[in-house]
Amino acid sequence: MSLRASSRLLLGCHVYTSEGRDARVIASLRDACAAQRGVVLASSFVDAPYHRSSYTLVSGSAEALAAAVVNVSRAALAAIDLSAHDASHPRLGAVDHISCHPVPEDLGWGREDIGKSSGGGSSQNSNSGNSSCSDGAAAERTASAAAAGPSGREEDAAALRAAASLARDIGGRLSSGRGALPVYLYGAAHPRGRRLADIRRSLGYFGATDAARHAWRGALAGSGDLSPFPPDLGPCAADARSGVLTLGAAPWIVNFNVPMETGDMAAARRVARAVSERGGGLSGVEAMALAHSPGVIEAVLQAIAAAAAREGLAPPRPGGAYVIGKLPGEVAAAARGAGL
Incomplete structure (x- = not known):
């Protein structure tokens, strides 16, 4: 670097x-x-x-x-x-x-x-x-x-x-x-x-x-x-x-958001925790799930597809993640x- x-x-x-x-x-x-x-x-x-x-x-x-x-x-x-x-x-x-x-x-x-x-x-x-x-x-x-x-x-x-x-x-x-x-x-x-x-x-x-x-x-x-x-x-x-x-x-x-098309806040929070360092996920990753607009909860995180699948949630939309x-x-x- x-x-x-x-x-x-x-x-x-x-x-x-x-x-x-x-x-x-x-x-x-x-x-x-x-x-x-x-x-x-x-x-x-x-x-x-x-x-x-x-x-x-x-x-x-x-x-x-x-x-x-x-x-x-x-x-x-x-x-x-x-x-x-x-x-x-x-x-x-x-x-x-x-x-x-x-x-x-x-x-x-x-x-x-x-x-x-x-x-x-x-x-x-x-x-x-x-x-x-x-x-x-x-x-x-x-x-x-x-x-x-x-x-x-x-x-x-x-x-x-x-x-x-x-x-x-x-x-x-x-x-x-x-x-x-x-x-x-x-x-x-x-x-x-x-x-x-x-x-x-x-x-x-x-x-x-x-x-x-x-x-x-x-x-x-x-x-x-x-x-x-x-x-x-x-x-x-x-x-x-x-x-x-x-x-x-x-x-x-780098801060970025990953839209998750669900209204289930509890499930989204479990996904966020699963990929964060504090939750035993990736080193250096901090993640949080928040309500952004109706039916869409944004998690500032990465590597969420597997954790989302465990919760029965659809994976993030391709190209949906964006850098702030x-x-x-x-x-x-x-x-x-x-x-x-």
Whole structure:
């Protein structure tokens, strides 16, 4: 896997927001993404049923990329009221998740390979007077130990450390000042390499569902007190309008959806669990079944055909699986096309 589009390391950030229906807000977020010089909005993805949108920004400058991510995040926080949000996709914040990555040129497989086989990659009002219940300095001092890349190559490890430093910079800015967010770090940005799924599980991300209509009610309802599971950065209380932010660094992650033509949510969840690492399936795969539209449940997973058959479900439609956003080679090409 090549990590460099040129002699200069490219870094990318995926910013996931809890807005997928208001065209005016979505346009304003795209404009905010494009406002920073030296940063390219490589792709955006809007999912109205999930009421969610994502934006992939890339740059050869960590400083410029951090500024762009903070800019679009603050625009989203000003425009989105999480307390009025209603959708089937889980979320923890108005700006729900930011992930930082080195941008590889090649994963060894492409968009045309999705759905052909079972293998491949896998994939979610405070003020400055509020007290913090975290030690950002401790995270800064020790996170380098968690930033070694899985390949063991020094180039890969150095690139991942750069992504981790970028994530901590973004987290420091968004967790302080007016409108400070509680920030939970994961992956190489966290001192012990904590997993994103573990944060989400601790905050009720996977469990707060209205089963009658497959709608996610919100795991942070109530007082917003986060002291039982304090954030790494920022205030210990979640504002109902903005929620919390999960933020981390990892090797590039591909998110994709596989439509399953069934209304049996319980069966779809069993399929998702069967192919996930947590359920004894494929290493590195995280999967979740969600109601997307009537009669269609989407599972962000792979290798589902055999598990679906065991549940008596029809296999996914040929060509039905789709990537959310762009693959890293496409992102690198967009960056090169913009002169980065």
